[in-house]
Amino acid sequence: VITRPEMEIGRYHWMYSSSRPHRYHHVPALRGNISPLGIQGCFECCIKCLGGVPYASLVATILCFSGVALFCGCGHVALTGTVSILEQHFSTTASDHALLSEVIQLMQYVIYGIASFFFLYGIILLAEGFYTTSAVKELHGEFKTTACGRCISGMFVFLTYVLGVAWLGVFGFSAVPVFMFYNIWSTCEVIKSLQTNVTVPGDQICVDIRQYGIIPWNAVPGKACGPILENICNTNEFYMSYHLFIVACAGAGATVIALIHFLMILSSNWAYLKDASKMQAYQDIKAKEEQELQDIQSRSKEQLNSYT
Numbered sequence: 001v002i003t004r005p006e007m008e009i010g011r012y013h014w015m016y017s018s019s020r021p022h023r024y025h026h027v028p029a030l031r032g033n034i035s036p037l038g039i040q041g042c043f044e045c046c047i048k049c050l051g052g053v054p055y056a057s058l059v060a061t062i063l064c065f066s067g068v069a070l071f072c073g074c075g076h077v078a079l080t081g082t083v084s085i086l087e088q089h090f091s092t093t094a095s096d097h098a099l100l101s102e103v104i105q106l107m108q109y110v111i112y113g114i115a116s117f118f119f120l121y122g123i124i125l126l127a128e129g130f131y132t133t134s135a136v137k138e139l140h141g142e143f144k145t146t147a148c149g150r151c152i153s154g155m156f157v158f159l160t161y162v163l164g165v166a167w168l169g170v171f172g173f174s175a176v177p178v179f180m181f182y183n184i185w186s187t188c189e190v191i192k193s194l195q196t197n198v199t200v201p202g203d204q205i206c207v208d209i210r211q212y213g214i215i216p217w218n219a220v221p222g223k224a225c226g227p228i229l230e231n232i233c234n235t236n237e238f239y240m241s242y243h244l245f246i247v248a249c250a251g252a253g254a255t256v257i258a259l260i261h262f263l264m265i266l267s268s269n270w271a272y273l274k275d276a277s278k279m280q281a282y283q284d285i286k287a288k289e290e291q292e293l294q295d296i297q298s299r300s301k302e303q304l305n306s307y308t
Helices: 004-015 042-051 055-090 098-137 147-193 226-233 236-307
Strands: 206-208 223-225
Touching: 055 098, 055 147, 055 223, 055 226, 055 236, 098 147, 098 236, 147 206, 147 226, 147 236, 206 226, 223 226, 226 236
Parallel strands: none
Antiparallel strands: 206 223
8 A cells, every 4th residue: 555655755756756856976097197186187187277267358367468468658757758759840939839738638638547557457457357267167066157247247348348439430540640641751761762853843742741631720830841851751750650550550459359269258157157046046946856855755755654
């Protein structure tokens, strides 16, 4: 005769048999550096540590630091050289380029702030990469993701997106001085090529800086022609400023690529954390069901013992 407690036990075994977890116990393979007691050696510890390094975030951080360093360092020196060229050859009156000098000085202070901000921001994103990598590696362990951690990851995604759009503007703006210096350099090359042709005087070929809007139209002399322009192109300030602006533009482009890389990494990590939270909720429900089943089984055994 099957008693009622036994029927309840059979019914709950049938209901919860599919939700029972399969527990697998990891048995480490015996290697040369592992003792019989299961203690890992130095090689296994190093491999385990290297497995938790977020290599994608590390590459993006290095690229971001390199791009920002090139943009800030080369841009700062190139702006100083540009002011020197304008004061010596295109605007001899200090009042004509006073506003431009103030703007360039302000931009140099902004460069200091950009360098400091991205140094800290890159370290924070790298730390966030370590955090999310640990969360993914220990997804089925005792690691618990919190709503605050997922919110912070989402905030980093939004902030990195905004910074990426802003750096696209910086990249476009940094190409403007490269275009200006390229026009001056190409004009000097034309003057050099015309020196063998006496029918075309080089004095008629000029570069007017006032048309770019960086100095007012009443600036004196405002333009350079012929041999004067050729001498400007041969100066060390022009040569250094031109090439430094090119490197600064390349650094801005590298920073844009790094931020896009960071954006992909952060979006992926945020999705992983979201899946981890769902997995945690599932495991909590499963653990609760197992506890309820154990309680019912214990009560059923007590009832069986009381009947017998």
